[in-house]
Amino acid sequence: MTSSPCRPAPKPPLRIGIAGLGTVGAGVVKLLRENADLIHARAGRELVVTAVSARDRTRDRGVDLSNVAWCDTPEELATHPDVDVVAELIGGAEGPARLTVTRALENRRPVVTANKALIAIHGAELACTAQAAGVPLMFEAAVAGGIPAIKTVREGLAADRILKIGGILNGTCNYILTVMHETGRDFAEILADAQKLGYAEADPSTDVDGIDTAHKLAILAGLAFGRPVVFASVYIEGIRRIGALDLQFARKMGYRIKLLGIARQHENGIEARVHPCLVPQDAPIAQVNGVFNAVVVEGAFVGRLMLEGRGAGEGPTATAVCADLIDIARGSAMPVWGCAADSLMQAVALPAKSFTGEYYLRLNVEDRPGVIADITAVLRDNGVSLRSMLQHADAHDVRPDGTHAVPLVLLTHRTNEAAMQHALHHIAELPAVLDEPALIRIEAA
Ligand SMILES: NC(=O)C1=CN([C@@H]2O[C@H](COP(=O)(O)OP(=O)(O)OC[C@H]3O[C@@H](n4cnc5c(N)ncnc54)[C@H](O)[C@@H]3O)[C@@H](O)[C@H]2O)C=CC1
Ligand SMILES: N[C@@H](CC=O)C(=O)O
Ligand code: NA
Numbered sequence: 494m495t496s497s498p499c500r501p502a503p504k505p506p507l508r509i510g511i512a513g514l515g516t517v518g519a520g521v522v523k524l525l526r527e528n529a530d531l532i533h534a535r536a537g538r539e540l541v542v543t544a545v546s547a548r549d550r551t552r553d554r555g556v557d558l559s560n561v562a563w564c565d566t567p568e569e570l571a572t573h574p575d576v577d578v579v580a581e582l583i584g585g586a587e588g589p590a591r592l593t594v595t596r597a598l599e600n601r602r603p604v605v606t607a608n609k610a611l612i613a614i615h616g617a618e619l620a621c622t623a624q625a626a627g628v629p630l631m632f633e634a635a636v637a638g639g640i641p642a643i644k645t646v647r648e649g650l651a652a653d654r655i656l657k658i659g660g661i662l663n664g665t666c667n668y669i670l671t672v673m674h675e676t677g678r679d680f681a682e683i684l685a686d687a688q689k690l691g692y693a694e695a696d697p698s699t700d701v702d703g704i705d706t707a708h709k710l711a712i713l714a715g716l717a718f719g720r721p722v723v724f725a726s727v728y729i730e731g732i733r734r735i736g737a738l739d740l741q742f743a744r745k746m747g748y749r750i751k752l753l754g755i756a757r758q759h760e761n762g763i764e765a766r767v768h769p770c771l772v773p774q775d776a777p778i779a780q781v782n783g784v785f786n787a788v789v790v791e792g793a794f795v796g797r798l799m800l801e802g803r804g805a806g807e808g809p810t811a812t813a814v815c816a817d818l819i820d821i822a823r824g825s826a827m828p829v830w831g832c833a834a835d836s837l838m839q840a841v842a843l844p845a846k847s848f849t850g851e852y853y854l855r856l857n858v859e860d861r862p863g864v865i866a867d868i869t870a871v872l873r874d875n876g877v878s879l880r881s882m883l884q885h886a887d888a889h890d891v892r893p894d895g896t897h898a899v900p901l902v903l904l905t906h907r908t909n910e911a912a913m914q915h916a917l918h919h920i921a922e923l924p925a926v927l928d929e930p931a932l933i934r935i936e937a938a
Contacts, residue, residue: 501537504538504822505538507536507538507541507577507578507822508541508544508576508578509525509541509576509577509578509579509818510543510570510573510575510576510580511544511545511546511570511580512547512564512567512579512581512590512593513546513547513567513582514546514552514554514556514582515547515582516807516810517607517634517810517811517814518545518547519554519555519556519807520810520814521811521814522542522554522558523555523807523811524808524811524812525541525818532815536822536823537822537823538822540818540822543561543562543575543576544561544563544564544570544573545564546563546564546566546569546570562575567581567583567589567592567593568592568596571594571596571597571600571602572602576602577602577603578602578603578605579594579602579604579605580605580818581593581594581597581605581607581608582606582607582608583608584607584610584694585608585611586608586613586614586615590606591611594611594619595622598622598626598628598630599622599626600626601626602628603629603630603821604623604628604629604630604631605631605632605634605814605817605818606632606634606635607634607810607813608635609635609636609708609709609712610705612632612712613707613708613709613711613712613724614708614724616829617715617830617839619829620830623829624828624829624833628826629821629827629829631643631817631821632817634810634811634813634814634817635708635709635712636662636712636713637660637662637709637802638786638802638804638806638813639802639803639808639809639810640786640788640802640804640813641800641813642800643712643716645800646658646716646717646790646831647827647828650717650790650792653793653794653795654793654794655718655791655793656757656791656792657755657756657757657758657789657790657791658714658717658756659753659754659756659789660753660754660778660786660787660788660789661751661752661781662705662706662710662713662786662788662804663700663705663706663752663804663805664687664692664783664784664786664804665693665694665697665700665705665784666701667752667781667782667784667804668683668687668690668783669684669687670735670740670751671783672686673735673740674744674749677740680733691805691807692784692805692806702729702733703730703732703752704729704731706753706754707727707729707754707767710727710754710756710765710767713788714756714765714840715840717756717790718840719830719832720763720830720838721839722840723840723842727765727766728766728767730767730769731767731769732752732769735931735933738888739853739855742853742883742900742902743771743933744774745883746881746883746904747773747775748773749771749772749779750769750770750771750933751770751781752767752768752770753767753769753778753936754766755767755770755936759843762843763840763842763843764842765842766845766848768933770933770934770935771934771936772935772936773937776937777799778799781801784803784804784805784806785802785804786803787800788800845910846909846914847911848910849907849908849909849910850907850908850934850935851904851905851906851934852932852933852935853934853935854902854931855900855903855931855933856868856900856902856920857898857899857901858898858900858925859898859927860898861897864901864923865882867923867925868903868926871919872905872916874916875912875913875915875919876909876912877916878906879903879905879906880904880905880906882902883901883902884899884900884901885900885901888900904935917932
């Protein structure tokens with residue numbers, strides 16, 4: 494029998510050290526074992542977990558770790574002699590996660606991480622460390638979990654000029670908004686469900702205050718526009734102030750409410766913002782519900798594309814981590830930000846006052862003559878043009894002091910954020926405006 498002339502020499506197994514054995518870390522161990530043969534065939538070599546580190550050695554994670562070295566600290570794992578590649582699955586932009594990744598890269602160990610906070614905040618610096626060491630730093634799981642968003646931008650769209658990127662990037666918020674829309678249930682109760690399902694971050698305010706979406710948006714924008722974005726310059730607003738009333742009114746007016754990350758390349762810089770948006774209910778993104786994420790990209794040549802999938806949870810996130818490990822096993826390394834690190838300058842995003850768009854404004858007003866005239870006068874004085882207005886008499890309420898209150902919803906034409914904020918400030922001060930107004934941006938999506 495003759496051996497095939499194209500059969501490559503067998504490669505030694507790739508030895509993986511896993512720092513962090515929570516939802517994602519335990520999921521990676523399970524996936525590598527359950528699909529070991531398939532992964533071996535696709536990577537051209539075996540992928541084996543040789544060392545792990547976590548806070549609690551005794552916890553049952555549903556995986557057998559008896560033949561795996563235990564490291565008391567993740568930094569020890571980063572330089573362990575039986576580890577070729579480090580998977581950092583601890584989380585957090587600072588502390589043990591940052592130290593583990595830095596130490597591994599400095600010791601010429603390739604790193605795979607799911608840590609969006611770390612990459613969004615320290616990604617430019619870590620890219621330089623990785624490049625100086627000549628090893629890959631991969632983070633497919635950091636953006637939109639199981640959706641191959643990073644690969645799509647860095648590899649699939651490498652030839653195109655990207656004009657806009659973003660989408661629904663947080664599973665927890667999309668889950669909360671979907672369940673609120675469908676059931677009218679309370680925000681806090683739904684958040685507790687998302688935590689039980691393993692979707693939420695260790696501190697769930699990172700999810701509901703829009704920070705997690707902003708981490709992912711900053712990473713996508715950095716890849717799409719060839720320059721890491723200074724994270725502190727991203728405009729961020731979360732979903733805490735979205736009330737059941739807004740979801741009801743949005744539905745009546747033909748919209749859904751979604752937390753979106755939106756980044757655009759303008760001639761004078763990059764716009765990067767995260768906030769709840771009204772999106773037309775027939776837009777594809779409005780149909781993306783539950784824990785599902787959607788990444789939307791617009792390229793000059795490719796046009797518009799949307800990728801939808803599970804953005805959080807054990808299985809989807811582990812799939813993305815393992816895809817990066819397979820790339821490393823195959824020897825295919827991509828530049829961290831899609832460009833050589835020595836040519837990287839960080840970009841400061843444009844200020845919020847430069848945004849333009851349409852707005853939804855919900856007011857609770859005293860139901861008496863002249864109130865609408867006062868409000869529209871403020872809008873007129875600020876150059877904000879009204880598109881439509883609805884007074885919701887069915888939600889009429891008599892307050893203990895006898896005041897008749899009624900919700901009033903205004904939709905504007907396209908206007909400038911600075912003008913809208915100025916008008917909002919003056920409207921909130923009118924005596925007939927009873928509670929704090931709710932302002933939500935409208936996005937064609
Ligand atoms: N859960 C999800 O659906 C997704 C999570 N991610 C990211 O993946 C990373 C891990 O997330 P989860 O698995 O959900 O977190 P988790 O909280 O379930 O697990 C964290 C693990 O890190 C370990 N750890 C914490 N501090 C440590 C320390 N000082 N030394 C050693 N180990 C330590 C904990 O013991 C635990 O095993 C985070 O960066 C998160 O943002 C990314 C995409 C989706
Ligand atoms: N907490 C995140 C998890 C994945 O990044 C989310 O809810 O999307
Ligand atoms: Na991904």
